[in-house]
Amino acid sequence: MKELPGRQLANFSSSQFRTRLVIAVVLLNLMMAGLALQSLRQGLEQSRARAAVATQNIAQLLEHDIAASFERIDLTLQALVDDLQDELARTRSRRDFNSTVRHHYSRQPALASLIVADSAGTIIAGSNLYKTTPGLLADRDYFRRHRDTPAAGLVISPPLRSRLNDEWIITLSRRYDSPSGGFAGAVIASVRVDHLRQLFAGINLGPNGAISLRDLELGMVTRHPELATPEAAIGSRSVSAQLREAIQSVPTAGTYLASTRMDQIERTNTYRRMANYPYYVIVGLADDDYLLGWHRELLKTAIQITAFLLATLTMTGLLLHAWRCREADLSRIASKEKEFRTLLDTAPDAIVIVDAEGRINRVNQRTLITFGYSHDALIGQPASLLLATEEIDLVTPGQAGLDIDLWAITADGHRFPISASFTPIETERGRMVTMAIRDISERREREEALKLASLVYQAVGEAIMVTDTTNRIVAINPAFTRLTGYTPGEAIGQPAGLLHSGRHNHAFFRAMWESLDATGTWKGEILNRRRSGEVVADWLMINTIYDEEGQAQWRVGMYSTVTAQKRAEETLWRQASYDVLTNLPNRRLLLDRLQQEINVARRSGAQVALMLIDLDRFKEVNDTLGHLAGDQLLMEVAQRLQACIREMDTAARLGGDEFAVILGGITDVTHVEPVAEAILRALAGTYALKEGDARISASIGIAFFPSDADHMEALFLRADQAMYAIKDKGRNGVGYVKDVWKPTLPGR
Numbered sequence: 027m028k029e030l031p032g033r034q035l036a037n038f039s040s041s042q043f044r045t046r047l048v049i050a051v052v053l054l055n056l057m058m059a060g061l062a063l064q065s066l067r068q069g070l071e072q073s074r075a076r077a078a079v080a081t082q083n084i085a086q087l088l089e090h091d092i093a094a095s096f097e098r099i100d101l102t103l104q105a106l107v108d109d110l111q112d113e114l115a116r117t118r119s120r121r122d123f124n125s126t127v128r129h130h131y132s133r134q135p136a137l138a139s140l141i142v143a144d145s146a147g148t149i150i151a152g153s154n155l156y157k158t159t160p161g162l163l164a165d166r167d168y169f170r171r172h173r174d175t176p177a178a179g180l181v182i183s184p185p186l187r188s189r190l191n192d193e194w195i196i197t198l199s200r201r202y203d204s205p206s207g208g209f210a211g212a213v214i215a216s217v218r219v220d221h222l223r224q225l226f227a228g229i230n231l232g233p234n235g236a237i238s239l240r241d242l243e244l245g246m247v248t249r250h251p252e253l254a255t256p257e258a259a260i261g262s263r264s265v266s267a268q269l270r271e272a273i274q275s276v277p278t279a280g281t282y283l284a285s286t287r288m289d290q291i292e293r294t295n296t297y298r299r300m301a302n303y304p305y306y307v308i309v310g311l312a313d314d315d316y317l318l319g320w321h322r323e324l325l326k327t328a329i330q331i332t333a334f335l336l337a338t339l340t341m342t343g344l345l346l347h348a349w350r351c352r353e354a355d356l357s358r359i360a361s362k363e364k365e366f367r368t369l370l371d372t373a374p375d376a377i378v379i380v381d382a383e384g385r386i387n388r389v390n391q392r393t394l395i396t397f398g399y400s401h402d403a404l405i406g407q408p409a410s411l412l413l414a415t416e417e418i419d420l421v422t423p424g425q426a427g428l429d430i431d432l433w434a435i436t437a438d439g440h441r442f443p444i445s446a447s448f449t450p451i452e453t454e455r456g457r458m459v460t461m462a463i464r465d466i467s468e469r470r471e472r473e474e475a476l477k478l479a480s481l482v483y484q485a486v487g488e489a490i491m492v493t494d495t496t497n498r499i500v501a502i503n504p505a506f507t508r509l510t511g512y513t514p515g516e517a518i519g520q521p522a523g524l525l526h527s528g529r530h531n532h533a534f535f536r537a538m539w540e541s542l543d544a545t546g547t548w549k550g551e552i553l554n555r556r557r558s559g560e561v562v563a564d565w566l567m568i569n570t571i572y573d574e575e576g577q578a579q580w581r582v583g584m585y586s587t588v589t590a591q592k593r594a595e596e597t598l599w600r601q602a603s604y605d606v607l608t609n610l611p612n613r614r615l616l617l618d619r620l621q622q623e624i625n626v627a628r629r630s631g632a633q634v635a636l637m638l639i640d641l642d643r644f645k646e647v648n649d650t651l652g653h654l655a656g657d658q659l660l661m662e663v664a665q666r667l668q669a670c671i672r673e674m675d676t677a678a679r680l681g682g683d684e685f686a687v688i689l690g691g692i693t694d695v696t697h698v699e700p701v702a703e704a705i706l707r708a709l710a711g712t713y714a715l716k717e718g719d720a721r722i723s724a725s726i727g728i729a730f731f732p733s734d735a736d737h738m739e740a741l742f743l744r745a746d747q748a749m750y751a752i753k754d755k756g757r758n759g760v761g762y763v764k765d766v767w768k769p770t771l772p773g774r
């Protein structure tokens with residue numbers, strides 16, 4: 027048989043599929059994660075780039091602001107210097123410059139103070155109240171610089187503690203000269219460091235942003251936000267290594283990433299050295315602030331990636347489950363297909379499945395063996411190829427469901443009879459017809475043989491009766507009707523005992539059945555009763571027909587009439603076996619039957635009872651009523667005896683006034699005594715003889731085989747002894763062996 031496509035699908039390795047699926051899902055997830063990471067990295071870089079640009083812009087802006095502010099202050103200082111020098115040239119004397127100073131100071135709101143010192147460093151004019159302590163500023167670096175270097179120009183100090191109010195300030199100062207050109211003093215503008223810090227505070231750099239202003243030695247000038255740490259103190263040169271490296275490589279401006287020692291916050295920083303002033307402006311945006319959006323993006327991406335992972339895992343799980351279900355289905359289909367193929371191939375019939383076009387779609391092994399084709403040679407061929415009968419139409423629906431005897435033809439042209447049955451089946455490929463073909467050659471031969479046998483059976487001269495296992499008549503032939511007078515209607519269904527004459531005892535039939543059971547045959551003479559009532563001796567031969575399991579199925583009895591010779595033999599036999607006076611079996615036949623019963627009892631385990639019966643004082647009958655009366659009484663005794671026993675039991679006359687009875691097949695010895703008592707009673711009744719009434723009694727001795735004796739002669743002896751014991755006791759009674767004979771087993 028060809029394999030179905032389902033089997034090929036089932037062969038596709040499921041572990042291969044699972045591995046590929048898992049690899050694909052893992053790769054897909056890795057790809058998604060890679061893309062997401064790439065996008066995040068780009069986002070991070072863009073954010074950093076934007077932060078760098080923002081800090082650069084702010085640093086530039088601040089530089090301009092501070093420079094503009096310092097320039098304005100310088101212009102004020104220069105204007106004040108001009109005014110002072112003009113005044114000194116004009117008056118050649120020192121005068122009160124306070125009004126001039128305050129005039130200029132009022133135009134500079136950024137200034138903490140504006141003061142004028144003379145050549146000794148003593149403040150001589152000021153925007154605010156000032157100390158007139160002589161030489162108060164003489165030790166200031168910027169003052170000494172102006173005094174010693176006429177061309178010093180604008181001098182900007184590092185952060186200082188104001189000697190006027192102790193505030194942190196930086197000073198911008200210029201020298202002014204006397205009309206002779208000598209050093210006359212300095213004008214000094216103070217800017218509160220805190221003022222600069224407030225300038226920085228006005229710029230929004232986020233919660234963690236920072237701006238600082240440092241001098242060229244990187245000493246802290248001011249910082250926003252303020253910190254109380256030593257690193258953030260004015261003058262502190264504690265800066266990150268990254269800043270030092272960046273300034274070393276590019277002193278003018280640059281951007282770097284670092285976390286400061288003072289607050290440990292990671293920032294993108296831009297430093298910028300001011301063009302005309304000794305300061306670095308450093309602007310830092312905290313990563314946490316400017317990456318807030320990126321962090322949200324990161325979270326969103328992580329959620330998306332996780333969702334994608336879960337979705338793909340779920341999909342994979344569902345797919346694997348579906349695959350497993352499909353595999354289970356395929357395996358079920360494959361198993362069904364295997365079952366189906368096994369069924370087909372082990373079927374005793376050739377089975378051919380024919381499609382709607384009448385072409386062979388599928389066949390079993392038996393078809394190939396029966397028709398002698400190869401599988402491939404049959405598939406696709408018209409189904410009529412197998413049939414020798416042309417007119418059968420396999421396709422027409424009406425033909426399906428049909429059982430019909432046809433002729434088939436093998437590959438080598440051999441024709442043989444078949445029984446074909448057509449059954450329609452609906453398949454996914456449309457309606458098909460299953461054709462089950464059975465080779466009936468043997469059946470045909472058997473039928474022919476039976477037909478012949480039947481003819482013989484009908485025509486034969488011997489009477490034949492067939493019985494079944496229940497011993498009922500199932501068939502008779504015309505010769506049987508001629509012989510017995512029974513028609514088939516009267517005989518068939520009746521027990522075989524229909525023919526019994528009642529002349530045979532139990533032992534006769536038992537022997538017959540034993541022979542039939544052992545050998546299947548029996549033959550002998552049997553007294554049969556005709557339909558007319560006449561009893562006739564027939565010669566019967568019985569044979570047994572067995573079924574395939576060896577069990578008896580039929581018994582065939584053949585009857586033939588007993589011939590004259592057989593009749594003569596029968597007469598002789600009767601004379602030798604029966605008592606002439608009483609017509610009871612004589613001693614010889616009795617011994618025969620006793621032996622038969624003993625044989626049966628040996629096999630069956632039952633008991634046999636032998637009764638010896640002797641009439642009491644019979645001589646007196648002879649003596650008083652005459653010998654004929656004695657004969658008559660003996661005949662009457664015979665009849666009374668027979669009336670007391672069953673048909674299968676035997677009553678015999680041994681001679682004189684001695685009789686015997688055999689009771690066979692005894693399973694319970696207590697059943698024997700009532701029979702013996704009945705015989706006693708029957709024989710004791712009055713005998714109405716021609717010569718007058720007579721009364722006698724009898725003495726009975728009973729012995730059992732095998733309990734009293736293990737063979738016939740001994741059995742006889744024991745019964746005789748039991749009988750004589752009764753005679754001795756006074757007659758008219760029943761005696762048993764056990765009463766007279768104490769068993770001395772085994773030598774009884």
Ligand SMILES: Nc1nc2c(ncn2[C@@H]2O[C@H](COP(=O)(O)OP(=O)(O)OP(=O)(O)O)[C@@H](O)[C@H]2O)c(=O)[nH]1
Pocket residue numbers: 640641642643644645646648652653654655656657681682683
């Ligand atoms: N009428 C007739 N008598 C016979 C026949 N055969 C034997 N007898 C007689 O039967 C008698 C048998 O007698 P026994 O059995 O010896 O004695 P009994 O009178 O029966 O006494 P017990 O047996 O001792 O009770 C004898 O007289 C025989 O002659 C027969 O065929 N016909």
